Amino acid sequence: MAARLPYNPVVEADEALAQDVDTLGRLLGDVLREQAGDEGFALVEEFRAATKGFRSQGGGWPADFGEAGRALRARARALPLPQARLLVRAFTAYFHLVNMAEERHRLRVLRERAEGATETVAEAFGVLARSGVPADRVGAYLAQATVEPVFTAHPTEARRRTVLHRLRRLSTLAEPLDDPGLTAAERDAVHRRLREEITALWRTDEVRHRPPTVLDEVKGTLFFVEESLWQAVPALYRDVEDALERAWPGREWDLGALLRFGSWVGGDRDGHPHVTAAVTERTLRLHRHTALRLLDDELAGLQRHLGLRALVEDLTPALRASLERDGEALPELAASLEAVFHAEAYRRKAGFMRARLRAALRLNAAAYAREPDPAAAAWEEGPGVEPPRPDDARVAYVASSELLADLDLLAEGLRAAGAGRLAEGVLKDARRRAEVFGFHLARLDLRQHSHVHAVAMDEVLRAAGRERAYLSLDEPARTAVLTRVLLDPAPPAVDRGALSPETAEVLAVFDTVRRLRGELGPEVFATFIVSMTAGASDVLAPLVFARVAGLVSLHDGAPPASPLPVAPLLETIADLRGCAGLLRALFANPAFARHLEVRERRLQVMLGYSDSNKDGGFVTANWELYRAQEALAALCAESQVRLRLFHGRGGAIGRGGGPAGRAILAQPPGTLEGGMRMTEQGEAAFARYGHPGIARRHLEQTLHAVLRGALGEGAPPARPAWRRLMDEASETALRAYRALVYEDPGFLEYFHRATPIDVVTTLRIGSRPARRKAGGSIEDLRAIPWVFSWTQSRHGLPGWYGLGAALGGLAEDDLRILYESWPFFRSLLDNAQLSLGRADRAVARLYADLAPGQAAVFARLMEEWERVERVLQRATGRWAPLGSARVLQRSIRLRNPYVDPLSIVQVTLLERLRALPDEGPARPEVAAVLALTVNGIAAGLQSTG
Helix, strand or coil: CCCCCCCCCCCCCHHHHHHHHHHHHHHHHHHHHHHHHHHHHHHHHHHHHHHHHHCCCCCCCCCCHHHHHHHHHHHHHHHCCCHHHHHHHHHHCCCCCCCCHHHHHHHHHHHCCCCCCCCCCCHHHHHHHHHHCCCCHHHHHHHHHHCCCCCCCCCCCCCCCCHHHHHHHHHHHHHHHHHHCCCCHHHHHHHHHHHHHHHHHCCCCCCCCCCCHHHHHHHHHHHHHHHHHHHHHHHHHHHHHHHHHHHCCCCCCCCCCCEEEEEECECCCCCCCCCCCCHHHHHHHHHHHHHHHHHHHHHHHHHCCCCCCEEEHHHHHHHCCCCCCCHHHHHHHHHHHHHHHHCEEHHHHHHHHHHHHHHHHHHHHHHHCCCCCCHHHHCCCCCCCCCCCCCCCHHHCHHHHHHHHHHHHHHHHHHHHHHHHCCCHHHHHHHHHHHHHHHCCCCCEEEEEEHHHHHHHHHHHHHHHCCCCHHHHCCCHHHHHHHHHHHHHCCCCCCHHHHHHHHHHHHHHHHHHHHHHHCCCCCEEEEEECCCCCCCHHHHHHHHHHCCCCCCCCCCCCCCCCCCCEEEEEHHHHHHCHHHHHHHHHCCCCCHHHHHHHHHCCEEEEEEEHHHEEEEEEEEHHHHHHHHHHHHHHHHCCCEEEEEEEEECCCCCCCCCCCCHHHHHCCCCCEEEEEEEEEEEHHHHHHHHHHHHHHHHHHHHHHHHHHHHHCCCCCCCCCCHHHHHHHHHHHHHHHHHHHHHHHCCCHHHHHHCCCCHHHHHHCCCCCCCCCCCCCCCCCCEEHHHHHHHHHCCCCHHCCCCCHHHHCCCHHHHHHHHHHCCCCHHHHHHHHHHHHHHCCCCCHHHHHCCHHHHHHHHHHHHHHHHHHHHHHHHHHHHHCCCCCCCCCHHHHHHHHHHHHHHHHHHHHHHHHHHHHCCCCCCCCCHHHHHHHHHHHHHHHHHHHCC
């Protein structure tokens, strides 16, 4: 047989994709034989053929796993660790290559369907224009609404950054294979390069030997900007401009704030002891370094592009005056540029701009190098940055607005000279990048848990002589104390040296915000987010700390200042239900009311999808999030407050994931008036933003949904009868979920034995601990490892449990009407269908065997699984896993036989690990291979947590 790892999804697959997969599989097979020999290749083929045979029996494994299945499981138990490792690595490497091939195919399809594509900005504006939406209303919305993806470091990307870079390189190397004119010799040469890179991938460690540092994660986030968004953003803006011109010809549009990017990485300190004020500063310095370096490359290209003949006297007065000022500030450079570009004045201007940008780059590098950790001072990019020069502080750009002004001078000069076309191409793209990314690249959010603030506040108020027992006060008393402090003309006088290290660090964060806003500009920070907000005092506490740091002044007799918006994060069912009461208390509070006025009556509220699901289950979390959005939008409209919702979604359905456009269009009316923010993380971020073409398409789909939801038909309001039905269904689902997860005495043991949670919590895929505090309870566990573990064991519980109990008693006609008429309900059921499609009952049974003492729990899960399937069948008129997502259905069906060997090995290694002594010498070796199985299953399912 051919030397390849046999996996060839030809059935119903596009021919080009099948050809890519076949080529990559054959090349991987060559590498596997070279690296592991015929014996290693035969082992992989043995497991592949066996599991494919299981899946051919009616589409799944037999309920009792079958005699052949039991034999293969016994075979896996007997594998020496090196063979188990080989088996896991082979299938993992293959899934990496298949995923890369599918990404390439997505790009092919996007190109082929470009003319007839749906969910585009052109479609959105066309629908709005045809439906009579006034252009003035569209223009007003575009001028003030912002769509802002926010990257987080939540550990749901199991692959190392080194692996991601290798995969990106493989994708680039494979591009010539699409050329039909490639000669046989040229094709062989491409195959040689691919084989070489696959060998390097094979020889690259899949798992980290140490947890990533916070700055490692920062650099991982910057990967998306450097490799993808830098190219995607100007192209998307052109799409928007072209679509607006077609819909409303001849108008001018303000698109300045339409798209921005944010980050939590280096600012999210909730339960993360390694995110300190110093790390936050390094993060912002690294952001600035990357932005300045990219913009320097941009200006270098622009300088080459503007090599047209132009004397200084031919320039506009404004551009001529700017050149004179530049020459006075940099006389040596002026002489050099005059000599080289005497008759190319635009190039001379670009040369001065580069000099000012590079001065800023050197100053920033020097500030970064002054940090106390010497290892943090080394830039990874290129040979490094030279030391500052004496005049750098005088000539450097301080803010991106200065660069934008110079770019505008160039554009105006070109238009005045009759070369306006040159102002609309490369120069305009450079301006868009400078406008969207600035010198900060992505605005940094800060986040901390409300309890951490409460403990620190108790100490600060005691030290300032304002309150001796803050923690013992009830919520109204706490709010009253903080209000008095904020309205008092004299800020609390605190001896920093007398504070505990923990409280001193809380204050240091706000000191850093004050200082860096002054040094780097106000745009470097976005929002201060308070986790687990339960009352008004939780929102006022950061304002008090900012008052101590000199950031905030809300008292009479002084100019009001409150530069950093504070956003409550609502994460539990109780807090979602109490959101209207929280806002009423804040709006009635005189200190917060003044803060709102300073903020131009703009308010941001964050909704937590992950923890609310873990707290109340799939159905109740979704319904309470919907109700909270309705309540927040109505109350803010009534109070003339401009609300902007921040959706804390994850990649998996159990954490608010799923198709973004559909979720946006299912939101209640009135919730998109200020645009929206949404978190992007882990493997979902890589899938959406890892390639410029795909990033452009994802952002366009998001803009399409936001525009239509805010300005078009949007989702209809829920009818009273529908609301009553969902209220009852939600309560039923909540009781069923809580009865299993929090009240069944056997559930916790089942979870710890029938999933790889003990492996997931020790993976080195994130710098943040998996638990908020030590312990084995569900409450203490973060939502990501909770969902990650259920995904690995193919249960998928957070994405569907409780739906059958909630809706099983509804008549089929009622289910059909709700599904066809109410976008929220349709989205709820479609997401459950996606979750069950990625889950697998037979594989879940394999993991359930790890908890033989809790068979009743598994039986309970299977009963609800069947109820959910019946609900979906009755509501949609069909039932097949992923029945409404045909491409994903085919992908999962074809992948399952090749994920199965990884699941079998993972289960047998979990048995082996748990039988070893806690301090046994063999544990690290077994745990290392188990970590590889987690990576492999995540790659195969294209999902973690």
